[in-house]
Structures are given as structure tokens and as C-alpha cells.
Amino acid sequence: MKVLKPVDAVIVGGGWAGLLMARELAVRTSLDIVVLERGPARGPKEYAEDMDEIDYVLRNKMMQNPADNTITHRHSVRDPSAPIRQYGAFKPGTGTGGSGEHWGGISDRYLEDFFVLETRLRQKFGASKLPPGIAVQDWGITYSDLEDCYWRAEQLTGVSGKAGNLRGRKIEGGNIFEAPRQNEYPTPPLIPTYAATFFNKAALELGYHPYPLPACNLSQTYTNPDGVSRPGCTYCGYCPSFGCMIGAKAQPSNTLLPVLRRKKNFSLRNNACVRRVVHKSGKAQGVTYMDESGEETFQPASIVVLSAWTPQNTRLLMLSKIGRQYDPETGKGTLGKNLTHQVTSGGHSTIVYKDALNAFMTSGAVGYCVADFDGDERIDFSKEPPGLLRGGTFSRGTSPEYLPVSTFGRIPASHSPRNWGAEWKKASIGLWDRVGSAAGYRGDHFAYRQNFMDLDPTWTDRWGDPLLRMTLDWTDYEHMQMDFGSRISDKINAAVARVSGGKLVEGGARGPAALARTPGRRTRYSASSYSTTHIQGGAVMSATPDRGAVNTWLQHWDMPNLWVVGSSSFPQNSSGNPTLTILAVTIRAADGIVGKYLKKPEALV
Ligand SMILES: Cc1cc2nc3c(=O)[nH]c(=O)nc-3n(C[C@H](O)[C@H](O)[C@H](O)COP(=O)(O)OP(=O)(O)OC[C@H]3O[C@@H](n4cnc5c(N)ncnc54)[C@H](O)[C@@H]3O)c2cc1C
Numbered sequence: 001m002k003v004l005k006p007v008d009a010v011i012v013g014g015g016w017a018g019l020l021m022a023r024e025l026a027v028r029t030s031l032d033i034v035v036l037e038r039g040p041a042r043g044p045k046e047y048a049e050d051m052d053e054i055d056y057v058l059r060n061k062m063m064q065n066p067a068d069n070t071i072t073h074r075h076s077v078r079d080p081s082a083p084i085r086q087y088g089a090f091k092p093g094t095g096t097g098g099s100g101e102h103w104g105g106i107s108d109r110y111l112e113d114f115f116v117l118e119t120r121l122r123q124k125f126g127a128s129k130l131p132p133g134i135a136v137q138d139w140g141i142t143y144s145d146l147e148d149c150y151w152r153a154e155q156l157t158g159v160s161g162k163a164g165n166l167r168g169r170k171i172e173g174g175n176i177f178e179a180p181r182q183n184e185y186p187t188p189p190l191i192p193t194y195a196a197t198f199f200n201k202a203a204l205e206l207g208y209h210p211y212p213l214p215a216c217n218l219s220q221t222y223t224n225p226d227g228v229s230r231p232g233c234t235y236c237g238y239c240p241s242f243g244c245m246i247g248a249k250a251q252p253s254n255t256l257l258p259v260l261r262r263k264k265n266f267s268l269r270n271n272a273c274v275r276r277v278v279h280k281s282g283k284a285q286g287v288t289y290m291d292e293s294g295e296e297t298f299q300p301a302s303i304v305v306l307s308a309w310t311p312q313n314t315r316l317l318m319l320s321k322i323g324r325q326y327d328p329e330t331g332k333g334t335l336g337k338n339l340t341h342q343v344t345s346g347g348h349s350t351i352v353y354k355d356a357l358n359a360f361m362t363s364g365a366v367g368y369c370v371a372d373f374d375g376d377e378r379i380d381f382s383k384e385p386p387g388l389l390r391g392g393t394f395s396r397g398t399s400p401e402y403l404p405v406s407t408f409g410r411i412p413a414s415h416s417p418r419n420w421g422a423e424w425k426k427a428s429i430g431l432w433d434r435v436g437s438a439a440g441y442r443g444d445h446f447a448y449r450q451n452f453m454d455l456d457p458t459w460t461d462r463w464g465d466p467l468l469r470m471t472l473d474w475t476d477y478e479h480m481q482m483d484f485g486s487r488i489s490d491k492i493n494a495a496v497a498r499v500s501g502g503k504l505v506e507g508g509a510r511g512p513a514a515l516a517r518t519p520g521r522r523t524r525y526s527a528s529s530y531s532t533t534h535i536q537g538g539a540v541m542s543a544t545p546d547r548g549a550v551n552t553w554l555q556h557w558d559m560p561n562l563w564v565v566g567s568s569s570f571p572q573n574s575s576g577n578p579t580l581t582i583l584a585v586t587i588r589a590a591d592g593i594v595g596k597y598l599k600k601p602e603a604l605v
């Protein structure tokens with residue numbers, strides 16, 4: 001094995017979490033930092049050259065190739081597992097910037113009560129009213145511990161939006177139900193699309209409080225506190241699944257790397273796939289990885305940071321035998337527990353709009369959202385099925401739903417009985433750019449005792465290392481949530497059809513982009529139908545070591561010089577999208593390292 005010169009900090013994974021940690025350490029300290037990224041080098045230049053929907057969206061050009069490494073899935077401990085050979089329900093990123101290069105850009109803060117969810121649910125509903133097997137936990141930190149970190153993340157990326165709760169003052173037009181923020185967004189909202197204006201009008205008519213989706217896709221030129229300038233979005237529509245060709249969408253490559261590249265104490269090694277954290281006597285000594293040439297290499301380091309996203313953070317800890325594997329039978333062990341995947345659904349109806357929408361002019365996070373049903377404060381539970389505890393948000397969807405190839409042939413069943421033939425072609429051409437569902441639902445996903453991760457005893461990667469196994473299924477509660485989501489979506493769809501002069505038809509639109517998900521159908525968790533890339537848990541943060549793998553600074557409970565950063569630390573999944581919170585907890589973890597650990601290298605309290 002090749003042994004390299006020791007460094008101060010080695011960071012595993014070069015996505016938002018890893019490169020942000022590198023930025024914080026490189027700018028604020030003189031530590032010698034190396035980031036190891038399993039995927040290739042890539043960046044803005046190449047995005048300007050070859051935007052191709054078939055390559056990027058349908059063939060997942062920027063995502064991890066499951067032939068190189070994948071995850072296995074089973075619904076319960078009684079079922080056999082099978083490797084995911086085609087993504088899929090979620091799409092892991094790879095290469096410089098990770099999924100942060102090809103994400104959409106929706107940048108929500110989480111609700112205040114979400115950080116104390118266990119306490120909240122027990123107090124509001126009582127333990128006996130909670131779904132069987134529920135395992136949600138308080139984070140050990142509160143929203144106010146993170147508020148400044150959220151703001152630093154928003155400034156770094158230049159989030160475009162409109163505040164609805166500025167230090168407690170409610171402002172119409174923003175999200176008046178959001179947690180209080182100290183500052184207005186760094187940039188104003190994006191210009192809404194034509195279709196989004198109907199959503200806004202319909203939501204207002206229904207008495208809701210629509211607000212512009214907060215977006216990491218800039219509405220105007222912006223220079224962040226690091227002096228990095230990026231231009232405003234051109235609404236090209238080639239956004240999620242693609243890197244932004246002009247840098248309007250905040251990505252690690254255009255927001256963090258310009259700063260890091262100037263730092264002599266930073267280096268990034270691509271095609272370096274980490275296999276183990278090496279440790280002795282409760283101390284991490286570095287990591288081993290396969291380098292570009294296939295040679296196993298040891299990189300010694302004083303501090304090790306895992307930021308390889310939820311499944312690989314968890315797997316690396318398991319392969320390295322750090323922490324105690326969670327056992328769903330006994331509830332003992334903390335490593336692998338609280339696996340969650342954000343719950344989504346659509347309506348049972350489709351709108352055939354009167355006019356063409358020009359929906360190809362869009363951005364990854366442009367549109368309106370309503371949070372009137374988010375959390376548990378504004379739901380009339382007397383009108384809901386018994387057992388419903390929380391709602392979620394509803395928003396007008398964005399690309400890639402409106403890319404030309406994916407949307408061709410997306411027509412309601414009422415307009416063609418089959419997916420082929422002259423009638424179908426005629427309807428597909430006539431209805432192109434005129435069909436869609438106005439509102440998509442995003443809801444929390446509670447952690448359950450039976451949903452967890454461990455190492456698969458059967459399936460291995462090319463080096464013989466066990467793959468990560470996900471044991472995950474929806475419960476009756478998630479079906480209730482999806483039904484709730486579909487019902488409100490249908491209500492918004494009907495209002496949008498009315499205000500736009502369109503027609504509401506029964507059933508979801510059919511076609512390549514819609515076949516993957518049948519709204520409202522009672523299905524088991526499907527690893528092959530895309531939902532979101534918002535998978536969380538496995539190495540959750542906790543106030544005490546018996547409940548999580550890391551403390552609230554994301555420092556491993558058993559190994560003070562090991563930090564496990566990102567959404568693996570979230571005890572449950574929120575209706576809000578996760579990346580802004582990933583950035584916020586990473587900044588807080590860096591504060592812990594810089595402000596506390598480097599002064600006194602021991603377990604933080
Ligand atoms: C199509 C799409 C749209 C999305 N839209 C949104 C959105 O609108 N809003 C939102 O909040 N979120 C969105 N997301 C999710 C968002 O991209 C992720 O939450 C975020 O990028 C996670 O950042 P991360 O750094 O934790 O992980 P990643 O981006 O996954 O980075 C982890 C990195 O670690 C590397 N790695 C893994 N294992 C190893 C190893 N063993 N050795 C070395 N390197 C390794 C990977 O290659 C990867 O580059 C979207 C995701 C996708 C795919």
C-alpha cells in the first residue's frame with residue numbers, strides 16, 4: 001500500500017458538504033487540507049459545451065454509475081435484498097461538486113418545530129396517538145442554534161426569495177409561516193413562469209398564502225461575501241440534472257472552488273475512492289482509498305471528515321467498524337438507524353391548459369409554494385382522517401418536467417386510450433406544452449424503528465466490500481400523508497384550471513415522464529421510481545451518545561477527531577428540501593472544529 005505524507009485534515013467527498021467544510025477550514029485556519037472525491041473532475045466550462053437531455057436526464061450522465069457502486073434495497077427484514085441497477089428513486093451524485101452540481105436549487109429553511117419533533121408530537125398528540133414504530137428524535141439543537149448558519153449559507157449562495165417572517169414581523173407575499181429570520185434574502189425572487197402565475201392566482205383565490213420558492217438560482221447578478229460573482233438566471237430550463245452553463249445556480253464548483261483554488265493549503269484529488277477510516281485506540285489516523293491507477297493508498301491525517309452523503313457516510317463507518325450497528329429488533333445500536341426519504345405525491349387530476357405555457361422557459365427552483373398546511377398548526381384535524389399529524393407544502397413543479405424529450409407524449413388518458421398510434425401522435429403534438437399538474441406535495445418522513453441501513457451480507461462492490469443495504473418501506477401513515485397531499489393538489493389543480501381557462505381532467509398525465517409515479521396509488525416504497533434525492537439518517541446527531549452516532553457538532557461520539565457531515569445526521573426528513581440545512585449544519589460543524597476543537601482537541605459538549 002502506498003503511504004502518503006500526513007495532512008492536517010482529510011475530507012471524504014467533494015460535494016456541498018465536503019467542499020464547504022474545506023472552504024471553512026482553508027479560509028479560517030492554516031490547516032493543510034485534502035479532499036478525496038471518488039468521481040471525475042468537472043466544472044462550469046464543460047456545462048457550456050454539451051447540454052443534452054438524453055445524456056444528462058435520461059441517462060443520468062452526472063450521477064453515480066450503479067455499475068461502479070450501488071446500494072441494495074429490501075422492504076423489510078423478512079425480504080431478500082436486490083441491488084439498485086438503475087437509478088432510481090434517488091440519484092447519487094459523483095465527481096467534483098457531487099449532486100450540488102446538478103441539483104434544482106430549492107433552498108428551504110426547516111420549520112422551528114422540526115428540530116424538536118419528538119417533543120412536539122408527544123406534547124401535542126400524546127404518545128398513544130403516534131404511528132406504530134415511530135422513532136423521530138429531537139436534534140439536540142434548535143432552530144435558533146442554526147439561524148445564523150442558515151444566513152451564512154444563504155449569503156454564500158445568494159438565495160433569491162422574499163422573507164415572510166422578518167424577526168417576527170409577518171410580510172405578505174413571503175412565507176408568513178416560516179420560522180423567523182433575521183435578514184431579508186440576499187437577492188429578490190426569480191421572475192415567475194407563466195404557469196406559476198396561475199398557481200399564484202389560484203392559491204390566493206383559495207385563501208392560501210403563496211410565496212416564491214427560495215432559490216439558489218440567482219434572480220440577478222450577485223457577489224457573495226467571499227467576493228465570488230455569479231450572473232442572474234436566463235431561465236434556460238436545463239437545470240436539475242445539469243450543471244448551470246453560466247453559473248447562475250449555486251454549485252460547489254462555481255461558489256466554493258473559486259475561493260479554494262486560491263488557497264495553498266487546499267488540494268482536491270479526483271478519482272480517489274475511500275474504502276476505510278483507519279483508526280486505533282479511539283482515534284482516526286487517516287483513510288485508505290483506491291487512487292486513479294487502482295493502487296490502494298493510505299492518507300494519514302489528524303482530522304478526518306466524512307462528507308460522502310447519507311448512504312456512503314453510513315457505509316464507510318460500517319466498513320471501518322466505527323460505532324455500534326443498529327438492530328431493529330432490540331432498538332440497540334446507533335449506526336444505520338433513522339433512514340428516511342422525503343414523502344411526495346401529486347394529484348389525481350391533470351390540467352389541459354387553454355394556451356401553450358412556454359414551460360421550457362424555467363429554472364430549477366422558480367415558482368410558487370404554499371405552506372398553509374406545513375407542520376401541524378393550521379390543519380383542521382377534525383376534518384382529516386384520524387391519525388394524521390402533520391401536513392406539508394405544495395408547489396408548482398419545475399424542469400426537467402418541461403424538457404422537450406421527457407415531456408413529449410405526456411397527455412391525459414382521456415385524450416388517447418393508448419401510448420402509441422396515430423391518435424396518440426396527434427394528441428401528443430396538439431397538447432405538447434399544455435398539460436400538467438399544478439401542485440406537487442412535499443411532506444415530512446418520520447423515522448421508524450424498522451427503516452434502517454446495514455451492510456449487505458450478499459452483494460459486494462468490485463473490491464469485495466459489502467454494499468450498503470437499505471431496509472425501507474412506506475407505512476399506513478405515509479399513505480395517509482400521500483392521500484392528503486393528493487387531495488389538496490387536486491383542489492389547487494381545479495382552481496388553476498378555473499383561473500387559467502383550462503380544463504381539469506381525471507387521472508394523471510401519461511407518458512415517459514409520468515409513468516414512473518401513479519399519484520395516490522397505494523404502493524410500497526419503490527427504489528426505481530424517482531421521487532427526490534433527499535435521503536437522510538444513518539449517522540444521526542443526538543444530545544446523548546445512546547441515541548445517535550454523532551454529537552450536535554457532528555463529531556463522532558466515539559472518536560473526537562472524526563466528523564460525519566451532511567444529511568446522514570438528520571434524525572428525520574422534512575417537507576423542506578435539505579441542502580440549505582446541510583450547508584447550515586456543515587458551517588456549524590466547522591465552527592465546532594475551528595472555534596473549539598482546534599483549541600482543545602477532545603470531545604465537544
Ligand atoms: C436532480 C436533483 C435535484 C435536486 N434538487 C434539490 C433541490 O432543489 N433542493 C435541495 O435542497 N436539494 C436538492 N437535491 C439534493 C441535493 O443535491 C443534495 O442534498 C446535496 O447536493 C447533498 O450534498 P452532499 O455534499 O451532502 O452530498 P453529495 O452531493 O452526494 O456529495 C457527496 C460526494 O461524495 C463523493 N463520495 C461518495 N462516496 C465516496 C467515497 N467512498 N470516496 C470518495 N468520495 C466519495 C460523491 O462522489 C459525491 O461527490 C437534488 C438532487 C438531485 C440529484
Ligand code: SF4
Nearest residue numbers: 233234236239244363
Ligand atoms: S435555468 Fe438558470 S440557474 Fe438553471 S441552468 Fe439555466 S441559467 Fe442556470
